Amino acid sequence: xxxxxxxxxxxxxxxxxxAIESLALMVHESGWRxxxxxxxxxxxxxxxxxxxxxxxxxxxxxxxxSYREEExxxxxxLDIAKYITMTRGSLSGRVLLxxxxxxxxxxxxxxxxxxxxxxxxxxxxxxxxxxxxxxxxVRPDFYLQYLExxxxxxxPFEEYDGLRPHQLAAWMKKGESK
Numbered sequence: 001x002x003x004x005x006x007x008x009x010x011x012x013x014x015x016x017x018x019a020i021e022s023l024a025l026m027v028h029e030s031g032w033r034x035x036x037x038x039x040x041x042x043x044x045x046x047x048x049x050x051x052x053x054x055x056x057x058x059x060x061x062x063x064x065x066s067y068r069e070e071e072x073x074x075x076x077x078l079d080i081a082k083y084i085t086m087t088r089g090s091l092s093g094r095v096l097l098x099x100x101x102x103x104x105x106x107x108x109x110x111x112x113x114x115x116x117x118x119x120x121x122x123x124x125x126x127x128x129x130x131x132x133x134x135x136x137x138v139r140p141d142f143y144l145q146y147l148e149x150x151x152x153x154x155x156p157f158e159e160y161d162g163l164r165p166h167q168l169a170a171w172m173k174k175g176e177s178k
Contacts, residue, residue, distance in 0.1 A: 006149035013156045019130045023144045035093035043100035061085040092121035105137035
């Protein structure tokens, strides 16, 4: 794995999972209790799933997207899905909004506005992310790392961004010894 610098933060799978667990512990130790985890797809799906399991609360998913070009490295306009996916009922009560990071802050701001406008049964929303960049216009309620230099975060699952189905056989053999 490359060495992290002020411009690039490289994260392994082990570091990624440890960061999610540490963030969950931070939220737990705050004493704040919530009724639902709402994760932002795609970056918040893995943290949201783990939070839902650890805290034993329902998981809701809201799809958002702003990084689509250049294998997910160029920000475009923000799209927010009209509906939230849940197995039962609708989003209500205290909600923990989970994502992997806050970069510009636009997604966090607009999703919170979306919730206030479209989900009146939600009484309180707090946010949790692993990484908070200094360039963000907002600060989440909970964040594990504050990144003063605003590096690009290379998360371990990004290796799949350029992988296509026809490449899978060769991809899976890359780690096999001959």
